[in-house]
Amino acid sequence: MTKVIAFDWDGVLLDSRVQVLKVYNRILDNFDLPPVTMDFLRSKGSSRWYTFYERMGIHEKDWPEADRLWIEFYKGYNPQLYSDARPVLSYLKQESKNKIALVSNGQEARVMRELVKFGVQNYFDITAFSTQKDMMKPSPFLILGVIKKVKVEPHEVLYVGDTPEDILAAKAAGVSSAAISEGFATRERLFAETPNYLFNSLSKMAESLYGYRVPPL
Structure with a gap:
């Protein structure tokens, strides 16, 4: 669990x-x-x-x-949240009784600005960012830091990512991985790294693992 x-x-x-x-x-x-x-x-x-x-x-x-x-x-561009991101985060935060973490290779200042911009910063109990090259995924450094801070065992963590590096980092940290194939890597690349789960979208993950169906927009 x-x-x-x-x-x-x-x-x-x-x-x-x-x-x-x-x-x-x-x-x-x-x-x-x-x-x-x-x-x-x-x-x-x-x-x-x-x-x-x-x-x-x-x-x-x-x-x-x-x-x-x-x-x-x-800075000149304006990416948006995936349409299912907010409802999935909201459901998991309120109903799943899990701690919610953010683990990103992205620049901390940039990602934190985006979290605040979209009003989703309060969904996360902990955030972890790489500040040096050797801390970046596929290194397990960031995920292990979350495990230590939250005081859980690796088998009690699910990491959700969209690249081979995410899956490799999860494996190295001893945690389960769920790969989402609509992001920065093809489904074939993700499948080759043998994640525990492979889904087409975040909403499919939420429905399959947590029984939550994202309402139609």
């Missing part, structure tokens, strides 16, 4: 795929590199963005400038 449900942010709760693709392509243009497609992003992308920089051809010496540009360019 789970006591903690931990969520990734981008690609699980926040639908930022189009905006992130635009940001990456503006960065690539800055370095005179060719643009990438959404198919490339979903088939080769990584929530550990330095890995994706490499795959796109950005040299390591340029990563600090790429980071600066990412923050600058992203």
